Each structure stands twice: as structure tokens, then as C-alpha cells.
Amino acid sequence: MALKVLMFGWEFPPHNSGGLGVACKGLVKGLSREGVNITFVLPRRVETDMSDAKFLFADIKNVDVVEVGSSLRPYVTPEGYARVWSHEEDDKIYGNTLAEEVYRYARKAREIALREDFDLIHAHDWLSFLAGIEAKRATGKPLVIHVHATGWDQCGGGNIDPTIYAIEQRGMQEADCIIAVSNWTKRVMVEHYGVPESKIKVVHNGIDAEDYDRVQVPKIEAFKRAGYKAVLFVGRITIQKGPDYFIKLARRVLEFAPKTIFVMSGSGDMEAQVMREAAAYGVSDKFVFTGFLRGKELQAVYQMADIYILPSVSEPFGITPLESLLNGTPVLVSKQSGVSEVLTHALVADFWDIDSMTDQVLSVLEHDSLRGTLRENGKQNILGITWKSAAEKCKLVYESMMEHFSGLQSAHGAL
Secondary structure: OOOEEEEEOOOEOOEOOOHHHHHHHHHHHHHHHOOOEEEEEEOOOOOOOOOOOEEEOOOOOOEEEEEOOOOOOOOOOHHHHHHHHHHOOHHHOOOOOHHHHHHHHHHHHHHHHHHOOOOEEEEEOHHHHHHHHHHHHHHOOOEEEEEOOOHHHHOOOOOOOHHHHHHHHHHHHHOOEEEEOOHHHHHHHHHHHOOOHHHEEEOOOOOOHHHOOOOOOOOHHHHHHOOOEEEEEEOOOOHHHOHHHHHHHHHHHHHHOOOEEEEEEOOOOOHHHHHHHHHHOOOHHHEEEEEOOOHHHHHHHHHHOOEEEEOOOOEOOOOHHHHHHHOOOOEEEEOOEHHHHOOOOOEEEOOOOHHHHHHHHHHHHHOHHHHHHHHHHHHHHHHHOOHHHHHHHHHHHHHHHHHHHHHHHHHHHHO
């Protein structure tokens, strides 16, 4: 009999603002193909061609998506939430603060859990952990939490928000099993949250080539004929992602390769800061800030680039390097990233080691043979890093949990 999973999250493509939504979609699609029935709960109504609160994604079998009418948004800070709240209509907001919103979402999750039919609960990241806990308390069903990122990662190992930390730690304590997207994230939970290693299962993220329509970039030839090379950054422009190190790298590279353009695709709270730093270093004329891109526009910048850089200070996984390789662009990733655990044909450096990164970037820009080797081998590498593989591992976690709980119930009945 097929497993039935009640899954809590807060974004789902195409209504997503980051990698979490991409990961949720990939995992759900993979699980569906493994025969797992999923009811996916979203915190707010999204624009679709269906007005019902519960709807089915046409391209994903066995998945119902339920919304609870909240304004909960991903990657939001308490200050950011306050700005959003001030512009929302009264009937689209729960609480005056982010914390109040999270707790109200959890109470709505309890109501949903009591009326849905499922075997276990799966909650993604801290904003939905309390929802998963309430569903567990209401039904007694086992709870899996999926840690895609921690507050410790997002503050770059600095001063973590105590509210976020408390909710994360509570979720980790009350979960019956924790899925981490990398061994890096597992170490963070063990060292900074006090979680026993035995409670954590590592399931790396993946990528499916079929989800990306290849596009042609007509300006590439003109760009190359002018003799320029391009170095790319894609991601939230925030302390976790190391955009300030990307600026420092650019300054060094331009000393040796002045005909290089640096493209920053994304948005975030450090955007103005990095623009000022580029100006202060005298390299702003070699920078292009595209803002947040998705779909074919994002694929176009991947294909335009000669190398993609992930200089994250603390990166639980990092799907963007996989997207870059899929689009034929070699990558340089920080050692402080989960994705470095699965890439066998990528350049790697510590995020702070500007000298090492500069040497590697210059080698790729100057040597076509190296760039071609990294490109071809990298594309072969990602063929084995799929959502099918991730889903198979998640399903094994589910089955193990169900077997464990069945054994507990049998033992209790025998008493």
C-alpha cells in the first residue's frame, strides 16, 4: 500500500524566491514517481488557474497542494516581515510579527492534520517546523523534519536570531528523524544544536535535466568576439552567500585579466553594500547586477559565463552549481558547501582564500582546454546527482520510520 505523506513547506515553483522551492518540487516529483502520495501544505494562496484551497499539480502525479491563507514568505527576517505586513491587506495576514505568523500557521496545520489521511509528516525548514510538530501532536503520527538551511548558516556563523534558533532546536528535538541536505549541515546540527548524529540522515539534493529547457543566447558570439570573459555569481546577496568575497575576487582577477565582466544575479540585504564596495575598489564598470532571475533568463546568464563561483561562507547544499554545470559552465565552489561533497569535477577553495580562487579562475579563463574538460566532466558528474536518487533515500527513511513505529505499537499492544 502506498505511503501517504503530509508535507509542510511555504514555497513551491513557480512561486518561489530561492533554492528551497526548487528542492521541494524536485523531491516531491521524485517521491511521486516512487509511488508516494503527498499532500503538500503551503502557507498562502498562490496564483493558479484553480481557486480551490486544495488542488493538484497537473504535471506531478499523486500530489495534492493545500494552502492555509497566510502571508508567510521564505528567507524573511523579522524586519522584512514588518515591511511586508505594512503593505498587506487585512485578510491576507495572520500576525503583526513573524513569530506570531509562524505560530498561527502551526495552529492551522493542526486543523489540516486532523482532517487529512496520511501515514507520516514531513516539514521543510524552520518556518514549517512548528506546523509539523502540531500535526504530530494532533495525530500521533511520526514527524520527519528536513533541514535545508539553518539560522546558523544564514547569519554566516555570526549572531543567530534567538527566535529562529529556538524554533529550529525545538523542531530537531521533537522530530522522530531529521533529514539533512549534506554532511556539512549534519555537522552544523551536531555542533551548534546538540543533535545526536544517529538521529540525522543525509540526503543530498539533486537536479533533473528534463526540468530545464535549453535556450540559445544570441549575444554570446558578439560578447566573445569582443574578447571578454564572464564570471558569474547567482544567489541571494546576503552574508551567507559570500558576495563580499566575490567582490574581492573580482578586484584581484581584474589585475591580471582586465577584459573580464563580473555578473551578479540575485537580490538581498547586502546588494547596496556590494555595489558600494565595487565602486570603492574601482571595479564597478566591470560589474553587471541583474537582479533576481529565473527560468530562461537565468539559463541565459549561466550559458554566457565562462565560470560560475559559489563563495558561500556556510552553504548547506547549493543547487546553483548543478544548474551551472547543466548549462555547460564549469564551477568553483567553497569548501564550506554541501554540494562540494557530491561534485567530483569542480574547482574547490575556502571562501576566504582569495589567492587560491584567483589562481583557479584565471586558469579557467586563460585555458580553453581546462574549461572544456571541467565542462564536459562536470556535466557527466551531475547525471548521477538526481532527485530520483534523493527520493529513493527519503522513501527508505519513511519506510524505516513506519517499521519502527509499527514495532512500538505492537509492543505497546502486547503490554
